[in-house]
């Protein structure tokens with residue numbers, strides 16, 4: 109590994125290999141299939157146990173202490189209290205629509221959207237709290253004294269502000285929410301501190317924001333040129349065009365599509381890499397400063413690699429995506445400063461009882 | 476630092492009845508190097524020649540086999556750990572609890588036996604979930620199903636086409652096919668799709684596109700008879716129950732895996748429902764002395780796809796998979812003769828004009 113050859117050893121190191129992880133991934137897949145999906149919670153716990161145990165921080169590995177049962181119970185609770193009611197409301201909504209009360213239906217959808225927005229905020233907070241509380245290093249775990257309700261409201265109104273300003277205040281919302289989330293988290297007796305700013309990433313965001321418009325007009329111009337060329341080649345409107353022209357146009361369409369989303373994807377990666385560098389770089393724990401060193405191209409390589417892995421294996425490669433994401437995260441995560449081991453004592457926060465159920469229900473990531 | 480125990484006698488032990496471990500007490504982050512010794516049914520950790528408290532072996536919680544190194548926690552002491560730096564001495568390993576790998580049941584049975592057992596249980600569960608809706612659907616009172624239908628689709632279809640002569644012809648057709656069903660509700664809605672559906676609550680809705688695509692009243696009769704089959708067999712209620720059961724059952728599977736499986740199982744079963752509805756329709760047509768041959772021809776035409784109307788034709792194919800087998804079944808049920816048209820020519824013309832005065836009554840605004 110390249111880590112070892114550096115003069116200064118990195119604080120975070122990842123020692124896993126995909127060959128090592130493969131038996132875990134494949135047995136998880138097998139057991140998930142034969143249990144109609146129920147094992148997937150235990151499988152996920154097993155994957156994390158492997159990934160955490162191969163992650164070294166300074167002088168010792170991390171340990172994941174979460175269990176499949178916790179994740180399963182979390183999912184069941186989320187299902188009973190959120191998925192089921194939402195499903196029933198959806199059924200009623202269908203009836204309301206069929207009766208022609210579009211106004212009532214729109215109102216119902218609007219209210220549902222707002223409730224879901226709040227719940228997603230709570231879910232993100234609780235997922236991070238759960239993960240910290242199940243992460244052990246030197247026998248010490250993390251956690252938070254908060255339940256996430258305040259964060260849910262904050263997420264709710266900041267997201268609304270971002271939406272109402274045509275997403276122009278998105279970087280502001282993201283940076284402030286990051287700070288709010290991490291400032292209530294702790295590890296052992298140490299508190300996380302974060303003061304990420306939105307100003308440094310706003311330029312990249314504007315690039316992302318304006319790129320679709322620029323691309324759209326560029327493609328429009330290309331189409332106009334293409335049609336002009338087609339006219340010159342003697343295609344009369346109304347008459348069926350020759351097969352060659354249709355194939356050419358289809359290929360051009362696919363090319364435009366790939367360019368559009370390819371360029372947009374790279375610009376999105378540019379924004380996210382800048383945001384993560386800013387956000388993680390502004391986060392500290394005691395005397396420990398964090399940093400995240402992934403550049404735009406690292407993110408692009410991660411995503412292209414993940415897509416290729418899934419597509420060329422007809423979906424089976426999906427089981428390696430969590431491994432790749434974690435390895436990427438740890439290999440680019442840096443820490444500077446020191447940990448005062450003798451003053452770091454056990455977390456006094458209440459450990460949450462169940463896993464990330466609500467987050468599973470809404471299918472969003474934790475970090 | 477942990478307090479030294481009172482009765483610490485374990486010094487100078489022979490090197491082969493212990494091992495060197497890393498120890499965390501779960502209170503502070505200090506990493507301690509200790510010598511682990513076995514004393515009866517307990518462990519003693521010796522640090523710098525000072526023995527700590529006795530730890531009952533029965534209270535040790537084994538770490539996970541995937542973790543790469545042997546590690547033990549202690550019941551009731553979160554964060555308390557002993558980590559073996561190297562391999563565990565065999566004599567000691569025999570005394571300590573074995574590592575967990577997959578989780579309780581799988582570890583006890585072994586991977587392959589557990590997988591086989593799970594697969595067998597899963598197969599039984601899937602069969603139960605697929606079969607029970609048929610039984611449960613028949614137990615659901617008709618009034619409850621009607622109520623559910625009202626909730627889900629409101630009066631969709633009930634505000635169907637209103638041409639008086641057309642409605643009379645439709646009623647005649649329905650009565651002709653199924654004279655014993657006074658409560659049968661059949662409506663035509665002005666939508667261009669070639670389709671007919673049975674709604675929850677047992678209401679049949681025929682789309683005007685199908686009536687325009689039909690070449691004779693017998694073709695419409697065959698389609699309506701098929702839908703009556705769905706009503707009699709409670710297929711819609713059954714389908715709703717099955718969808719619900721499958722989505723609960725497969726909800727735990729990661730997103731798309733569950734979705735695919737659900738669709739495959741649901742459609743695989745609806746072929747069965749289609750075949751039964753066809754059987755019912757064939758019987759109705761025979762009793763009503765309406766020829767099944769036009770219906771067979773209609774299915775043939777749908778299978779080939781109408782000229783230039785492919786996407787409208789596809790509506791029927793999507794909800795009622797048309798195969799050559801279905802057409803053949805209707806054709807083979809034909810008797811030598813004795814058939815009369817389902818409607819007189821004048822009535823057929825009236826039925827074709829049932830939506831004459833109507834504009835699109837259903838606003839698909841969202």
Ligand SMILES: [Zn+2]
Nearest residue numbers: 749752794795
């Ligand atoms: Zn059918």
